[in-house]
Amino acid sequence: ELKVEQNPLFLSMQEGKNYTIYCNYSTTSDRLYWYRQDPGKSLESLFVLLSNGAVKQEGRLMASLDTKARLSTLHITAAVHDLSATYFCAVPNAGNNRKLIWGLGTSLAVNP
Amino acid sequence: EAGVVQSPRYKIIEKKQPVAFWCNPISGHNTLYWYRQNLGQGPELLIRYENEEAVDDSQLPKDRFSAERLKGVDSTLKIQPAELGDSAVYLCASSLDHLIGSGNTIYFGEGSWLTVV
Numbered sequence: 367e368l369k370v371e372q373n374p375l376f377l378s379m380q381e382g383k384n385y386t387i388y389c390n391y392s393t394t395s396d397r398l399y400w401y402r403q404d405p406g407k408s409l410e411s412l413f414v415l416l417s418n419g420a421v422k423q424e425g426r427l428m429a430s431l432d433t434k435a436r437l438s439t440l441h442i443t444a445a446v447h448d449l450s451a452t453y454f455c456a457v458p459n460a461g462n463n464r465k466l467i468w469g470l471g472t473s474l475a476v477n478p
Numbered sequence: 479e480a481g482v483v484q485s486p487r488y489k490i491i492e493k494k495q496p497v498a499f500w501c502n503p504i505s506g507h508n509t510l511y512w513y514r515q516n517l518g519q520g521p522e523l524l525i526r527y528e529n530e531e532a533v534d535d536s537q538l539p540k541d542r543f544s545a546e547r548l549k550g551v552d553s554t555l556k557i558q559p560a561e562l563g564d565s566a567v568y569l570c571a572s573s574l575d576h577l578i579g580s581g582n583t584i585y586f587g588e589g590s591w592l593t594v595v
Contacts, residue, residue, distance in 0.1 A: 370520075399583075399584075401586075407588060408481075408482075408569070408586045408587055408588040408589065409521070409569070409571075409586040410586075411583045411584070411585070414583060454520050454521075456520070464576065465523055465526075465534065466523070466584070468520025468521055468522075469520055470518070470519055470520055471518070471519070471520055
């Protein structure tokens with residue numbers, strides 16, 4: 367059974383600092399998704415990583431995927447307050463239904 | 479382009495009462511999902527539709543939950559009777575199709591927040 371683990375679950379950081387959120391998953395998968403959720407809001411798609419070694423960047427966020435290590439990272443560069451949100455990673459399970467299995471989320475607070 | 483639209487946004491009901499949620503997916507999206515999200519957790523799939531057919535409802539508590547997607551567009555999710563443990567956010571989402579292997583993105587609505595008292 368596929369399990370997806372994120373760490374840390376809570377992160378408080380200062381503006382201007384760098385940090386990395388990790389997403390580990392337990393069985394083979396060839397792709398991974400990152401979503402952002404603001405309090406009381408919808409889930410917003412950030413990145414879709416489709417192959418081993420994939421790297422995508424959008425503004426201060428950069429995501430990468432290592433399918434051999436079953437690990438994805440979401441790196442935050444020079445954080446700003448607007449990045450405060452909860453970040454989820456999700457991995458499709460094997461088999462025909464390809465259901466997305468979600469991590470618990472990383473709650474990020476960026477402080478002035 | 480309009481996103482996934484859900485209503486109501488908030489609902490407070492007493493236990494044992496019925497409740498229904500409505501979803502209008504993004505135009506042209508064949509696949510529709512209903513998820514439940516509890517506080518501090520990731521979304522949990524309840525049911526997935528391909529057009530009007532429910533193709534994955536293994537996580538739907540069928541004794542009290544029901545869903546339909548008539549004509550393969552709008553969908554409703556019903557709970558009857560509601561229990562205290564049903565308090566959660568019910569998220570509707572849609573995608574062009576469920577070929578996750580091609581990287582199709584799933585777009586989420588803002589959710590229907592249910593409180594059962």
